Amino acid sequence: MGWITPEGPGPIDLTRCVSCGLCLAVCPTYQLTADESASPRGRLSAMAAVADNTLPMDETFEEVIGFCLQCRACEPICPALVPFGSMIEGVRAELHVQRPSVAKRLRDQALGRWVSTPGLVSLGVRTATSIRRLGVGLPGMLAGFRTATRSAVRGREFSPIGTERGTVGLLVGCIMESGFSEIHLATIEVLRRAGYRVEVAGDQVCCGALAAHEGAAVEAHKLADRNTRAFEGVDFVVADAAGCSAHLKEYDRWAPGSSLVARDVTEVVAEAIDAGYLPVSTTHRGPITVQDPCHLRHAQRITEQPRTILRAAGYDVVDLDDLGLCCGAAGAWGALNAAASRELGERKADLIRCTGSTLVASANVGCEMQLRSHLDAWYRVAHPVELYWQAMDEDGR
Ligand code: SF4
Numbered sequence: 525m526g527w528i529t530p531e532g533p534g535p536i537d538l539t540r541c542v543s544c545g546l547c548l549a550v551c552p553t554y555q556l557t558a559d560e561s562a563s564p565r566g567r568l569s570a571m572a573a574v575a576d577n578t579l580p581m582d583e584t585f586e587e588v589i590g591f592c593l594q595c596r597a598c599e600p601i602c603p604a605l606v607p608f609g610s611m612i613e614g615v616r617a618e619l620h621v622q623r624p625s626v627a628k629r630l631r632d633q634a635l636g637r638w639v640s641t642p643g644l645v646s647l648g649v650r651t652a653t654s655i656r657r658l659g660v661g662l663p664g665m666l667a668g669f670r671t672a673t674r675s676a677v678r679g680r681e682f683s684p685i686g687t688e689r690g691t692v693g694l695l696v697g698c699i700m701e702s703g704f705s706e707i708h709l710a711t712i713e714v715l716r717r718a719g720y721r722v723e724v725a726g727d728q729v730c731c732g733a734l735a736a737h738e739g740a741a742v743e744a745h746k747l748a749d750r751n752t753r754a755f756e757g758v759d760f761v762v763a764d765a766a767g768c769s770a771h772l773k774e775y776d777r778w779a780p781g782s783s784l785v786a787r788d789v790t791e792v793v794a795e796a797i798d799a800g801y802l803p804v805s806t807t808h809r810g811p812i813t814v815q816d817p818c819h820l821r822h823a824q825r826i827t828e829q830p831r832t833i834l835r836a837a838g839y840d841v842v843d844l845d846d847l848g849l850c851c852g853a854a855g856a857w858g859a860l861n862a863a864a865s866r867e868l869g870e871r872k873a874d875l876i877r878c879t880g881s882t883l884v885a886s887a888n889v890g891c892e893m894q895l896r897s898h899l900d901a902w903y904r905v906a907h908p909v910e911l912y913w914q915a916m917d918e919d920g921r
């Protein structure tokens with residue numbers, strides 16, 4: 525039957541792959557299995573075969589596509605510029621329509637509505653942290669939740685400190701508002717210090733990344749439309765989770781005609797440090813391991829900016845030499861592929877242990893949770909901007 529929605533990848537993209545195999549070394553699912561059907565090349569040839577009706581869109585195809593983490597490590601290395609992330613989202617949207625199920629309908633509800641209802645998300649986060657406080661272990665990356673602290677920033681505006689350089693909209697996201705509010709507070713304070721007015725639109729919703737990744741395209745389009753309207757009037761929108769900023773940057777696809785300009789907070793803060801708008805600490809704080817979230821490193825090609833921020837906070841940056849292999853968090857994928865997620869999480873945690881530093885910087889909450897759930901309690905995992913703000917506070921600047 526091929527594709528029946530506008531989301532399925534087009535013939536040009538489906539024939540780009542030249543089978544060079546360069547992507548195999550960076551693909552986590554191929555590295556775990558050594559199975560061609562779990563590689564980018566294998567998935568692309570399966571997509572092409574289904575698109576021209578050589579193969580059916582059956583359970584096997586759904587497994588081949590479903591096992592992809594959507595880490596996009598295969599994109600920057602690909603000489604043929606295969607836009608793998610958008611293609612796999614498109615194919616999952618097709619699977620959603622052509623192979624419907626109760627589980628998918630429930631996921632639509634969860635990713636389209638529930639995550640955009642702050643009260644429900646807050647209840648979920650508070651329940652998870654209460655369960656953990658009782659000493660009951662939570663499964664997978666849920667064990668890596670911080671203690672719930674709800675920030676009251678939604679619907680508020682924060683004025684700049686010093687010379688005003690523009691107005692920024694802050695995306696509060698789904699779980700971050702109730703589970704990771706310290707990151708938002710640090711982001712707001714650092715942006716104010718850099719000269720930005722920060723507006724936290726009250727009627728904003730989840731960015732839609734989780735829905736898009738799962739193939740819930742209808743929900744992803746709706747969420748992108750709502751955010752485009754919510755953030756009208758700001759110069760640009762900042763997200764302090766790499767998965768969200770990567771998705772916001774693709775709103776031209778999810779909300780055609782959207783004028784929303786998006787940036788990851790690490791880009792804005794590093795730029796302000798380089799321009800001299802933000803201070804550089806003279807205190808030496810010792811080593812810190814940097815974990816590159818896939819949606820920062822591979823999807824947005826951002827690697828230097830978090831390091832600039834951490835050096836400005838007084839840290840010695842220690843890199844992980846693993847080609848940016850995914851930590852195995854990957855949103856809902858981690859829950860649906862628990863064993864593989866655990867193995868990738870352990871690999872990343874082992875590398876971190878080898879650095880000798882017990883402080884880890886990660887610019888994405890999903891990765892933060894996954895790392896924390898695999899590291900011992902004496903490791904601290906935090907966002908680079910949060911660490912920068914804390915350093916400025918300690919320095920009294
Ligand atoms: S997105 Fe990641 S898991 Fe999927 S094929 Fe590419 S490298 Fe492999």
Ligand code: SF4
Nearest residue numbers: 541542544545547602
């Ligand atoms: S790197 Fe690109 S062109 Fe080469 S095999 Fe992988 S997807 Fe195909």
